[in-house]
Amino acid sequence: MTKPEHQAALQTSPTEITRLLLELRNGNEQAFEALTPLIYQELRAIASNFLRRESAKHTLQTTDLVHEAYLRLIDEAHFSWENRAHFFAVAARAMRQFLVFYAKQKKAQKRGGGDKPVTFKEQYVHKEQKSQDIIALDAALQLLEAQDVRLSRIVELRYFSGLTIKETAEVLSISPATVKREWVTAKAWLYREIKS
Numbered sequence: 172m173t174k175p176e177h178q179a180a181l182q183t184s185p186t187e188i189t190r191l192l193l194e195l196r197n198g199n200e201q202a203f204e205a206l207t208p209l210i211y212q213e214l215r216a217i218a219s220n221f222l223r224r225e226s227a228k229h230t231l232q233t234t235d236l237v238h239e240a241y242l243r244l245i246d247e248a249h250f251s252w253e254n255r256a257h258f259f260a261v262a263a264r265a266m267r268q269f270l271v272f273y274a275k276q277k278k279a280q281k282r283g284g285g286d287k288p289v290t291f292k293e294q295y296v297h298k299e300q301k302s303q304d305i306i307a308l309d310a311a312l313q314l315l316e317a318q319d320v321r322l323s324r325i326v327e328l329r330y331f332s333g334l335t336i337k338e339t340a341e342v343l344s345i346s347p348a349t350v351k352r353e354w355v356t357a358k359a360w361l362y363r364e365i366k367s
Contacts, residue, residue, distance in 0.1 A: 188213075189254040210258070214240050217262060220333030221270075231273060239269040256342040259334065263327040267309065270331070274305035311364040315357065321345075322357040329354055 188209055194202035218236040243265040252258045308330075316323035321343065328339045336354070340347040 188258065192252050192254060192258070210244070211237065211241065213258070214244075214262060217266060217332045221266065221331060231270075236266065236269065240265040243268060256344070259328060259332055259338075259342045260324065263324075263332040266331045267312075267327055270305050271309040274303075278303065278306065307365045308361065311361045314364060315360060319357075322353055322360070325350060325353050326357050326361065 188206070191202045191206040191209070195206060214237045215233065218233045218240065222231065222233055222236065240262060244261060252261060312323055312326060315326070324343060325339060328334045328342055329336075334342065336347050336350050339354075340350045343350070
């Protein structure tokens with residue numbers, strides 16, 4: 172997905188999504204049929220954006236990430252999203268959970284947990300490093316969340332959902348200047364925590 176497509180997907184009728192979410196919460200089962208393609212489009216944009224930043228040798232495909240996140244969203248949220256902003260917050264958490272799960276599985280396979288023998292190549296070292304990075308980031312985010320929930324949410328939305336400063340501000344109902352300042356603070360805190 173190109174950057175304009177990503178931005179177009181993120182601009183998908185916010186009021187329409189919110190309206191459908193409210194109808195679904197009020198028992199309108201037909202709202203689900205209209206909502207599903209919109210949710211899928213939003214998740215695809217988020218997953219594409221995240222994976223585009225990863226190594227080209229990354230084994231996780233956009234479709235895999237979208238399907239796993241979708242299943243987690245459906246299972247965990249029970250369609251209790253209040254609006255599009257709440258959806259983004261829940262989607263970021265679902266993506267994070269799946270990426271951490273995936274990284275831990277890849278790490279376990281490197282330790283002999285897989286069925287196939289692994290040959291030593293540079294690409295495996297790189298993949299293992301990426302898995303360790305995600306796991307370390309998740310652990311640090313848990314610590315950050317205990318200290319400052321909003322900083323943690325900003326990282327989730329910016330890193331895992333790939334939202335811009337402006338989009339993150341809209342989701343969290345704070346100013347872009349606050350997001351920018353707290354994003355810098357959160358990155359510095361996470362860097363220190365991960366490197367220590």
